[in-house]
Amino acid sequence: MSCRASVAASTREQIHVWLLSAYHADSHAAWANWLTATFPSIDWQMLTLPGRHFAWRIRGNPLSWLDALPERRPDLIMATSMVDLATLKGLHPQLHDVPSWLYFHENQFAYPQSQRQFRSLDPCMVQLYAALAADRLLFNSRFNRDSFLAGIEALMQRLPDHQPAGLRARLESRCDVLPVPVRSIKAGKSRDCRLIVWNHRWEYDKAPDRFAAAMMALDALGVDFRVALLGKRSESAPEALVRIRKQLGHRIIADGHLPRDEYESLLGRAGIIVSTALHEFQGLSVLEAASAGARPLVPDALCYAEQYPAEYRYRPDDPKALSEKLQHWLTGTLPPQFRPDDWLVPSLAPKWKGLINSIEKR
Template sequence: MSVLLIEAFYGGSHKQLMDLLQEEIEDSVLFHLPAKKWHWRARTAALYFMQSVPVNPDYRILFASSVLNLTELVALRPDLGKLKKVLYFHENQLTYPVQKCQERDFQYGYNQILSCLVADVVVFNSSYNMESFLTSIEKFMKLMPDHRPKDLEKLIRPKCQVFYFPVKFPDVSRFMPEHKLDHVEKSACTKGNEEDGAQGNWCMDMPSQEKEDRTADLIEKNHSNLGSAHSKTQSGFCTPLEERLPNPLTTEEKLDKPTSSQNTNTCPKDNNQCVTLNLCKVSGGLDHQQKALHLVWPHRWIEAVYCGCYPLCPKALVYPEIFPAEYLYSTPEQLFKRLRNFCKKPDIVRKHLYKGEMARFSWAALRGKFRSLLTTEPKERFVTDGAKSQTCSLRQNL
């Protein structure tokens, strides 16, 4: 095995990415810990992997998420320190939301900075994530009482890249309203990255039986995940922000029951399953103006929009990077007015065709970049004069 995948918090998006890479990258092997007790994973995972990862002279690349203290691992396992080390940031601990500033634990952010210094490539899932991390380093290090290191951002920034989180969009055509289905096929069905040479329709690139299986999985996962306001896929050293918010679905009104003659629709009998996905028409003899709109907190926006949902996000954080301006609001008052208008005129949402781009988040579009990232490079690359010079510079600054 030439690609060593290590995940200290194997759950949610962390698990999704590692599973995808293991499936798509030949000659790879995955070692992981369950997604429990995040604080302890960040503190002690390196010691666990020191013992659990066997010595293998075939390893050439190490890919890990930023939960792992990479510095500790390569110090405990010098053989792994010789590999091309890639660190992937799903989130960063310099800006991750906390209830009060004094609650931020210095050690977690400090560990991530150290991991970046020993990594060869640092990858972020968005430009916002990258910039918020890099520009916060200097302020973060001022928490130290004295003898603060200098120019850490300058040392780390040249290693940084942005790779959006890759999504394998399933075929949901049989659940989409016709007008949205045509739009999705035109906007999302695209050729893969030219570097990878992939061609064809990325949202239709699986056998028909597998499509049905994937679609069934999507319904099951979304029914259990999207219908809850508590995200089990968020990671961080503090309680996730949405866990402190009320669940908007607990007050959801039930739709009028259809008459017996109308109860022949193809939607699932469970109304929540149907409306949470926003994929199929709800019968019952009501026209569009009478049917209630349903608000969901999907946690996975790039999938929710693909399935036909209308995004409405704050004009902050990463959202302006992902969504066009018309889907953003600046104040709670603006959000209220938008929602009130949608409730008065629900067809604005039901007939709307998303104006953003989804293809750039697909695995087909990102496959080439990830394959290039995980391409084997000679070990000698890391003992060049340039690398020695950078190491000397680092020691002087420290």
């Protein structure tokens, strides 16, 4: 747990904002750091909790922060959607009238669970109560917003009685879509059009087994390609990764976590970036690779449907769709490069500036 004040000295004229990040994983941290660095005129006070122990973190963050909240009352609370904002305000009555914004990197209504997980409504209820306690709800994609609202509507229909009327409409009026700005990566001087990159976590929600199956199918067809296996993985290698290493070792040009400069260099010369995700609310890793010139090949679902034209998507319900499209690209001509400008810093920074400028001194 950490509590960090902004480098800029606090003054009476500065707007004082608490930035609460209850599951400070990579993408959450990158967003928070970008925000505080880009808008130094705000007197930020950041409170974070480590991105681990999910069940405890989403339910217990008000307890973890019980004696750690700053004494100075903020002009605004900006919290990620992992923060149990309703409980936090209930435990600290002095915060009851502080304007609060909730930023959704994800929502638990649309988050797939593995067979090993106990299916509980608790994470969904935390986010629902937090949304009701917030004045403004910000989402990183339309898919994130729409699946959250649809999830609430579906939940209300399942409950036995005494559901509030018009809950979706009540929350919908507070919603805005404002993605995390992605810093573009420079394209390399040369490009290996047959280099396929996987740069996702090797976990069930990213479906690495589907990626492995597609790579095996390409290999069986005799297609010429190379593969870079990036992204975080556990100490014990996932089965999908073991399979690729065992059968396609001669095609692997990178395997593991690379230093940032090497990672960007690899993306800058890659031909294709692939996703097989079962959930994706903004897809930062694909956006980065696409900004560097790699052709994205993503499921026709989730946030991808609003980001990439149809020619860069494949049907996720067809087991052969990914390998067939890869074969077509690798044995023919790659589609034109697609630059996701609407999701990059130059397009989004002005929108964030407008949001930050709307914060009022109290």
